[in-house]
Amino acid sequence: MSAEKLSTLEAAAALVRDGDTVAIQNMATQAAPMALVRELIRQGRQDLGVVCLVGGIPVDWLAAAGAMTRLTGAAVSMEQFGLCQRYRKAVEAGAIRVEELSETALNARLGAGARNLPFLPTRGLIGTDLIDVNDNLVMLEDPFGGPSVVACKALVPDVALVHAHKADRFGNIGCEPTALWPDLGIMPKAATTVIVTAEEIVDSEVLRANPDRTVLPGFMVDAVVEAPFGAHPTSFYPRYGYDTALHMEWIGAARDDEAMDRFMANYVTGPAGHAAYLEAVGGAERQTALKAWEQA
């Protein structure tokens, strides 16, 4: 037996405090814990630091809402939908400070945080200007006389937000076969508090049937929330693809303030909860279409 971790979106998001550094699972247009991100915006969270490998629409929405002041990550892009323009403008205005890392340097910072090591080394980034502008990176001689490395200082996010396929009510998290981005491999292990949304809450017996597909143990998880289509409008394979229409609507709206405010009111701050959001973005019909990504 284990302790119960089942929570609501509202209560889970309330574990995040103003000023927190929040690691967010995301890859351009994939696998972001969007239900939690929207709830953070709805609750008016401020001064967040965001940690992500490749941030997409969640970063742009947080920037649009003025909820974030810092970003640590390797890239921010919505791939075929272009740059995150609200994020970009905020950075150019000095409202968001960016710590840009290569992928191995981000992994090293998080890996050191997870393993309670003061740093981990990489051989990436050597020769780039990214080392010079970052106090968390320093060249270090190999004590065995080999080549120097970049020591990457441990990073312990206050919170990690991830979305998963399955969870039981004790917080054990199961994945279906798909890409395991570094987010799941390392962010929850590095963070102090871990919040997971899942497509479905299942009986523990479902996880026991495939114990090699359980990716996080319940003792690591602080709150687990059922959120079907919880990654929408990003994709969540093998269950559904990304929502092209909503991404397009966003990049259109992000161009001017009024359209952006309307978009945020319609989809992010307006709907009374996750179910209302799913209705607002097209309901069952849209979901059926997104589930058919393999036929697309």
Place this chain on the structure above:
Amino acid sequence: MSAEKLSTLEAAAALVRDGDTVAIQNMATQAAPMALVRELIRQGRQDLGVVCLVGGIPVDWLAAAGAMTRLTGAAVSMEQFGLCQRYRKAVEAGAIRVEELSETALNARLGAGARNLPFLPTRGLIGTDLIDVNDNLVMLEDPFGGPSVVACKALVPDVALVHAHKADRFGNIGCEPTALWPDLGIMPKAATTVIVTAEEIVDSEVLRANPDRTVLPGFMVDAVVEAPFGAHPTSFYPRYGYDTALHMEWIGAARDDEAMDRFMANYVTGPAGHAAYLEAVGGAERQTALKAWEQA
């Protein structure tokens, strides 16, 4: 498409040269690539260095055959069957030199080798005498002013020997749900040459059905050999348990030189190949019993 990697036990073992450092998958009484280990002994390989996390009967047989002169690992034990006495005597006589590491230090040495880093740090081992007797470990100050770490020098074994459930003829390696000891997670990635035995060679389509259970890509593997019951007498879950009778017979035989020679002739050097070995240790009847481990 990919290059063909299918080989015979004889040809695959011939990739190992005298004096090589050989990483061997093993955990006390589990998952060792025994068919390959026996073939190395049959071919008279000399002066091997063995790298293992927790070595068991393969280490004792290599020691008994006088095939190894060095060991790098965290422990050598056959758990409920006791210490490896032939290995132990060889160490006490100075015939095998031991580099004893903690598990995180071994993982760090192999991890650095796999990632082409000169070292990786651990916070294990601090305060022990194991650091003082090992030139591959050195205390290193944290460049960020935090606690010191033990820098563990990169280790690149010449060869890694592993046993797996499934492989296709291109060397893609699939695992069934079970314990993934560090051997599979890191040894083949650190080693220069990788030799895999598999319970069965399957069509690639079998692996494509569960791509999250493919654990090594074909491009990393140099030779793949079909060897059903290839881990015997160690266990290989979920397919079969360890062979208590053969372990007991070995610990009896290991007590005196004559009995040991007889055992080695009967089971290791005598049988003309893997099929003959399987017959010598009890054939189909013994295999059926070992497959029934869940009912034991």
Place this chain on the structure above:
Amino acid sequence: MSDWRNSTPADDWTIDELMIARLAACFADGDQACNGMASFVPVSAFWLARLTHAPDLVWLAGAVGLEPRPDRVPASTLEAPLWRDSIMYVEQYGDFWTFALNGRWLTKFCVGAAQLDRYGNGNNSVIGADYHTPRVRLPGTAGLGDMGSIGKALYYWNPNHNPRSLVEQVDFISCAGYLGGGAERVEAGLEGGPELVVTNLCVLDFHPYTRHMQVASLHPGVTFEQVQEATGFELPAPAGPIPATAVPTVEQVRLIREVIDPDNMRRREFGG
């Protein structure tokens, strides 16, 4: 659910059962416990705790299988029969050691060591003066060389309390205890450290300042003098009467014998 709260002290307990019950008391709801090989006493202790006062004690069997449902204690504490029906298989290289190193989880660890000295340093490496040509080559440090240094509370168990296993100074430190005693461990930058030593004669703990091992409780029928005689270093003279170790209850004994370990695997550690 067993009636363990109202169970009375057993009168037919054996020493293995007493040690298991004493170790079980060290683990509580919210803790995570893991075990290594040939660890029948710790495994039985975790299991007993889960069946009585700590149903939410998380168990990572063999450092592999989370929340397993084994049939009974099997002949190996590292093989699949122990981690049967787990809810998660923890990969070792990447995951298990991340969990252990992190500091928030798996904060307690049970240690068996061939030699243990007065400051709680353990030795599973070599007996003799020369590391490279030892008198006896022991199995090796395995995970202990890590667990001793990464902030864990260490619980030693020793079924053979004698002057060869409890020594003045270990021949070789392969598991860091309090090193030379006093503040030496802290000065080396290490957190945690040995908490208890549960033997077949008594329970020992460590003086908060000197970090010297001292008798915390005597098992029924054992005297301080007997313990001193079986110990390879001088124990601090007791300041007053030494408490008696609590004996296992009727229900604890029943659970160990009937549910947890009907095949008496735990007795294997009590050879001599």
Place this chain on the structure above:
Amino acid sequence: MSDWRNSTPADDWTIDELMIARLAACFADGDQACNGMASFVPVSAFWLARLTHAPDLVWLAGAVGLEPRPDRVPASTLEAPLWRDSIMYVEQYGDFWTFALNGRWLTKFCVGAAQLDRYGNGNNSVIGADYHTPRVRLPGTAGLGDMGSIGKALYYWNPNHNPRSLVEQVDFISCAGYLGGGAERVEAGLEGGPELVVTNLCVLDFHPYTRHMQVASLHPGVTFEQVQEATGFELPAPAGPIPATAVPTVEQVRLIREVIDPDNMRRREFGG
């Protein structure tokens, strides 16, 4: 199997097809190739190589899916439609970067960069003098900051050869090329480095000693003077006639248009 060996030069090739064919020629049997996001040209090049001269080129689609069987080039080169039917899903944190860092595998990497300078340094970070309040915030280095430093042979592709993308000096180095030129890269302890730059006008390589970018071949109809005009730094004057870039064959064009990318996703990179 297509008759690519005897296929004659196409006469209706387009510039995207020429660039794809030129990059495809850089990849051979036994190589492993991987791609990042929005990488339609490299993905088409790997695929073309596999369908013609390099059937055993290993492809790790999106750095996730080994040996995938996509239907055609989809709208994203990072999403599941590209890595459909893979034989292995490569976990990123532990495995992909181990493969890439190791040095024996994935030895070639295709790079797109917003700015590229005469010594092959790339910039995807910021335009402007101040990193913290840039004139333009670019997407970020992602994996390039690693790939430039860990011994890879780098193949830049640039569908918009102009003085803003090929500059004298990048505003910010987020992908290490030959740094200040000459031996500077080697002196920094770095192996590998930029090999080629394939643009919509020409192919450039790097002088073996000075490491300055130079024209290796001109695409049909393009003159050296046109290239110089479109380049933000002075190119070394050619010592003799500059070869013409080979144009794609009829069969290569057919494979790209009919098999690999019937939806013309590759054209998205040729906006202007």
